[in-house]
Amino acid sequence: MADFDIHSTAGRLEALRRMLTIRAFDEEAGDRFADGEIPGFVHLYIGEEAVGVGTCAALDPDDYIASTHRGHGHCIAKGLDPKYMMAELYGKAEGYCNGKGGSMHIADVDAGMLGANGIVGAGPPMATGAALSIDYQDRDQVAVGFLGDGAVAQGQVHEAINLASTWDLPAVFVVENNQYGEGTPVEKQHNVDNLSDTAQAYDIPGLTVDGMDITAVEEGVAEARERATAGEGPTLVEAETYRYRGHYEGDEEPYRDDAEIQRWKDRDPIDSFKERLIDRGELTEEEFDDLQAEVEAEIEAAVEYAQEADRPTPDEAYDDMFAEMPPEIERFATAARARPDGGERISDSRSSSAQSSDGGERSSSAHGSDDGRQGGDRR
Amino acid sequence: MTAHAEPERELETETETMTVREAIRQALREELDRDEDVYLVGEDIGRFGGVLEVTGDLWEEFGDERVRDTPISEAGFMGAATGAAATGTRPVVELMFSDFAGVSMEQIMNQMAKMRYMFGGKAEMPVTVRTTEGGGMGAASQHSGTIHTWIAHFPGLKAVAPGTAAAAKGLTKAAIRSNDPVFVFENKMIYEQQGAVPTDEDFTVPIGEAAIEREGDDVTVVATQRLVGESVQTAESIADDVDVEVIDARSLYPLDTETIVESVEKTGRLIVADESPLSYGTHAEIVARVQEEAFFSLDAPIQRVGTPDTHMPFSPPLEQEVLPSGEDVREAIERVA
Numbered sequence: 201m202a203d204f205d206i207h208s209t210a211g212r213l214e215a216l217r218r219m220l221t222i223r224a225f226d227e228e229a230g231d232r233f234a235d236g237e238i239p240g241f242v243h244l245y246i247g248e249e250a251v252g253v254g255t256c257a258a259l260d261p262d263d264y265i266a267s268t269h270r271g272h273g274h275c276i277a278k279g280l281d282p283k284y285m286m287a288e289l290y291g292k293a294e295g296y297c298n299g300k301g302g303s304m305h306i307a308d309v310d311a312g313m314l315g316a317n318g319i320v321g322a323g324p325p326m327a328t329g330a331a332l333s334i335d336y337q338d339r340d341q342v343a344v345g346f347l348g349d350g351a352v353a354q355g356q357v358h359e360a361i362n363l364a365s366t367w368d369l370p371a372v373f374v375v376e377n378n379q380y381g382e383g384t385p386v387e388k389q390h391n392v393d394n395l396s397d398t399a400q401a402y403d404i405p406g407l408t409v410d411g412m413d414i415t416a417v418e419e420g421v422a423e424a425r426e427r428a429t430a431g432e433g434p435t436l437v438e439a440e441t442y443r444y445r446g447h448y449e450g451d452e453e454p455y456r457d458d459a460e461i462q463r464w465k466d467r468d469p470i471d472s473f474k475e476r477l478i479d480r481g482e483l484t485e486e487e488f489d490d491l492q493a494e495v496e497a498e499i500e501a502a503v504e505y506a507q508e509a510d511r512p513t514p515d516e517a518y519d520d521m522f523a524e525m526p527p528e529i530e531r532f533a534t535a536a537r538a539r540p541d542g543g544e545r546i547s548d549s550r551s552s553s554a555q556s557s558d559g560g561e562r563s564s565s566a567h568g569s570d571d572g573r574q575g576g577d578r579r
Numbered sequence: 580m581t582a583h584a585e586p587e588r589e590l591e592t593e594t595e596t597m598t599v600r601e602a603i604r605q606a607l608r609e610e611l612d613r614d615e616d617v618y619l620v621g622e623d624i625g626r627f628g629g630v631l632e633v634t635g636d637l638w639e640e641f642g643d644e645r646v647r648d649t650p651i652s653e654a655g656f657m658g659a660a661t662g663a664a665a666t667g668t669r670p671v672v673e674l675m676f677s678d679f680a681g682v683s684m685e686q687i688m689n690q691m692a693k694m695r696y697m698f699g700g701k702a703e704m705p706v707t708v709r710t711t712e713g714g715g716m717g718a719a720s721q722h723s724g725t726i727h728t729w730i731a732h733f734p735g736l737k738a739v740a741p742g743t744a745a746a747a748k749g750l751t752k753a754a755i756r757s758n759d760p761v762f763v764f765e766n767k768m769i770y771e772q773q774g775a776v777p778t779d780e781d782f783t784v785p786i787g788e789a790a791i792e793r794e795g796d797d798v799t800v801v802a803t804q805r806l807v808g809e810s811v812q813t814a815e816s817i818a819d820d821v822d823v824e825v826i827d828a829r830s831l832y833p834l835d836t837e838t839i840v841e842s843v844e845k846t847g848r849l850i851v852a853d854e855s856p857l858s859y860g861t862h863a864e865i866v867a868r869v870q871e872e873a874f875f876s877l878d879a880p881i882q883r884v885g886t887p888d889t890h891m892p893f894s895p896p897l898e899q900e901v902l903p904s905g906e907d908v909r910e911a912i913e914r915v916a
Binding site: 299309330524 | 650652654656659666686703704737836
């Protein structure tokens with residue numbers, strides 16, 4: 201059973217909370233990226249919340265998901281803690297990946313989250329592999345591979361689905377069709393009407409669901425999960441959705457206009473689900489406002505935590521390459537630890553006085569150089 | 580195929596004489612027996628027995644679940660093995676020819692090699708990839724490559740390339756037991772080479788340890804794969820004139836710098852013999868490490884024996900022209916001894 205049951209009132213409220221958390225997290229991440237606090241690349245999930253939360257609502261807590269570059273929503277839907285996610289975005293030692301992954305690689309394998317992934321189409325083979333482990337060890341789990349509409353054109357996605365269907369593995373492939381592969385519309389990338397039509401090539405069920413409707417997504421994935429655990433192999437679920445923000449933060453979006461964005465916002469997955477809960481008498485406007493305020497406070501606390509958290513020390517760059525460290529790397533780790541700045545963690549809160557005395561040099565080195573960042577409204 | 584016998588050596592454990600192919604198969608069998616989480620994945624490795632007959636009868640013994648035939652789908656099964664390794668099982672992949680790394684390289688370099696690091700150490704990656712390399716069979720350019728430099732070069736992957744039957748068994752077992760991704764590069768021309776192999780089921784060769792296959796005082800030859808045996812033969816044939824030490828590097832990453840450096844400090848002369856292309860490669864790495872640590876012990880310029888930056892041609896006279904051999908090692912020795 202899912203850790204929140206969308207077929208109960210409490211579960212529906214939890215689903216709403218997770219959707220709100222995703223939106224608040226990503227709005228904050230967008231702002232902090234624009235501020236220059238978050239380095240690297242950031243791809244936001246705003247608008248697609250019903251797909252991630254609807255999918256995870258149909259999963260058991262120990263099921264696996266393999267995510268995409270647009271992974272924040274999947275993490276929160278799966279139950280990851282926004283505090284450690286935000287710390288990861290900030291490159292802090294307390295982040296999920298100790299600051300080695302960042303936005304594009306947040307992972308928590310023990311929680312069943314096999315990683316956001318910077319390579320379009322690389323998640324489905326990962327899900328097929330997790331499903332192989334499940335099948336091999338007769339475990340009662342499934343593995344979900346998320347992919348975008350653009351990834352459907354990738355060769356390795358075909359190979360992954362073919363392998364999973366040939367071996368009847370307990371996998372589910374969820375295509376988040378947000379209408380654009382980066383800046384190119386879906387109809388210019390594929391020759392099928394629905395991306396779920398590609399399921400025919402594997403003789404597996406393919407369904408297209410309304411990705412702006414959390415219950416429709418949950419229903420489709422629940423059906424797929426049932427087939428998977430019954431040994432009947434994978435299902436391809438296409439969820440039609442829309443990202444409100446650009447492909448990445450800083451994307452100037454020459455490929456679409458405001459009217460189009462507004463048409464999708466009129467069907468906003470959070471607004472519509474909220475209305476439904478109010479209509480059913482499960483939620484009042486006041487309760488919604490309280491929930492919204494709680495979520496915003498949680499995200500604010502996550503940002504504060506991330507801002508103040510310890511930075512990794514330079515010698516940590518050499519950790520985690522292997523289970524058994526080779527001498528080739530060990531010698532650099534040893535040398536780094538021997539440097540005065542090599543092995544001592546300094547938290548940003550504790551180092552604020554040090555920063556004023558050394559001209560803020562630490563701050564600029566921890567946040568990386570400014571070149572190579574993508575556009576955006578930055579300081 | 581080369582069918583020579585390896586030189587006899589005194590080993591402390593009980594041994595049995597077998598071919599490199601049999602030694603690898605025995606390693607696979609023992610590890611399948613030892614650990615239920617281990618299974619084999621690859622193209623035609625089941626009933627067919629593997630295109631170069633390495634898995635042989637293992638399918639009959641262990642069945643479909645543990646000796647799994649895949650579709651011809653290298654990216655798919657390399658990715659699946661990566662995902663499986665991260666989620667509690669220990670796949671052993673056979674990549675039919677090392678050239679096919681080309682079609683699976685995304686999963687190798689961006690997933691398998693990077694997951695543990697990117698996730699801050701929170702992913703295990705106990706996957707083994709066995710693959711065959713090398714020219715000599717007239718298999719032409721897409722089935723004869725020696726690509727181990729790419730893998731040894733790429734951070735996050737370990738690479739071994741045994742030159743003897745004992746090393747083939749011991750390194751295959753060590754790779755399967757390792758919690759890191761390890762590529763085992765088998766040279767297709769030495770599958771029939773015979774050698775003494777320890778029968779102890781717990782025999783492994785630690786990854787990162789070279790082996791001195793022939794002791795000598797005048798020149799050090801660091802060789803890999805087929806060129807180990809051919810270098811030992813060459814050394815024997817010129818033993819009256821020059822005393823050659825032959826080291827099987829065995830492990831390319833990590834590389835046993837210490838054993839190599841100690842030998843060069845003794846001999847003052849170094850030949851590096853490896854079938855990979857000469858430029859920007861395995862040879863250069865060994866040379867660089869020796870000059871870093873034993874520059875003042877060198878009495879002569881270091882020599883490299885390898886493939887002269889061509890692909891492997893089909894026609895026998897062309898293939899023989901570019902394929903490095905024991906004869907090339909002899910000429911290299913003569914240039915410096």
